[in-house]
Amino acid sequence: MELTLLLPLLASLQSLPRPVSTAGLLPAPSLSPDRPYTVYLPGERVKLQCADPKGGKAPECRFFYGKGQQSPSTVLQSGPYPMLEFTAEKGRAGTYTCAHWTQGSNQRISENSSSVPISIAAPQLTVSPLRPVYLVGEAVTLTCSAAGVSNLSGIQFYRGGEKNQPQEIPSIRNGSTASIQLLSVAMSDVGVYSCEYWRWKDEKKGRDFVSERSQNIPIAVTAPLPTPQLSVSPQQRVYITGESITLTCSAAGAPNNSMIRFYKDGQTLIPEELCLRPHQATASVWLSAPPQTSTYTCGCWRVESGREIESERSRPISIAVTGSSSKLAPSGDPPSGPVSKGPPLLLTCTAPGDTGERRFHFYKDGLEIVPRGAGSEIDAGEPSSGSVNVPVTRVLKAGPSNMGDFTCGYEKNVSGRWVPSPRSQSVNIPMSEPRTARGFPWARELVVGGAFFLIVELIFLVSHCCLGSS
Structure with missing residues (x-):
């Protein structure tokens, strides 16, 4: 076997x-x-x-x-x-x-x-603009060049080994280059491109020679990122210096590895944040700048094939920031220092001289002074004239219960929102004792002693007269 x-x-x-x-x-x-x-x-x-x-x-x-x-x-x-x-x-x-x-x-x-x-010798294939990946809708030009070769009969482009343009290109009969343009590149244009050229020796007998293929150039296409939406919370027509807002950038439909950028007046506001589910990112902004109006936008981006792909910017949001101040000063007799019980005391709250509708507020020991009611010793005054720029006063009936730390502030109507000003510096008004009690104690003793002796003398005279007549 x-x-x-x-x-x-x-x-x-x-x-x-x-x-x-x-x-x-x-x-x-x-x-x-x-x-x-x-x-x-x-x-x-x-x-x-x-x-x-x-x-x-x-x-x-x-x-x-x-x-x-x-x-x-x-x-x-x-x-x-x-x-x-x-x-x-x-x-x-x-x-x-x-x-x-x-x-x-x-x-x-x-x-x-x-x-x-x-x-x-093979032709050279070039692409313009040269990018690792193209966005749908961008224009791409492929150029095949056979430098130094004369009397060419045709240039052929290929994609993935198949003819991309079966017709001969007339332009190369008097030159050595030819181009194809992808005016609006689409996903169907993805592939590896190359080209070759040939020359006819005798058109009846066929091609004389065919060149080697050019180098391969890949064309990758990706869809653009969706345009994100920007929102702000809380929503106000105007904001006050020191307030904080939250910006939210939403990019529905963006890939999970996309990123978000926030912009203020066209400049990057904060470092990038991952576009997390549900495809949004937030940023907290403290409005510490002086009174001004700034424009905020956001954009979505990602890196693909070494190229940074960025979406269009969101619709801008304008944030108007305002600031204000107020001053409180006492007036009357005396204008400052300890005051006596009885005379009225005027507290004047002065606002900046710009025009605008205002509402004024006074505070004692941190609590707002409400308009005068029954039994109240505090008068809720109004502007001394019809102008909102005239200092607003509160009239206090001086007394121990009305002494303490006083402050004031006002609200200004800005685009329909009443914007409060910061509190003024406090004014402390202490109460003094009457000078007749503290400055001249001997007078009080003198009056009391004299009255005592006068009463004793009257009793003596009355007793003497009545007993003698009996």
């Missing part, structure tokens, strides 16, 4: 050619082109000569060809002719070597010659 299986194998070994003896290798020949360059234009003739290093004539010469990274191994020509000739055309670029052989029963082979690379 085993012998039956070995018989076909032995028969096949007998049919193989006898191995060439490697003992005593012949010297390696030299291979050289007939021109001092290795890059040829399509249609040019290429001549490679395999010469004996000793100047002799080898009985047989073999030429080997390899393409790409492979070693030259394919036999192109074998015989007593040391010259290899071919036309530079598509498919003939590669690496060439040669070797000598001897005939007879004891065949000998030389070492391979040094390799000679042969390149066929």
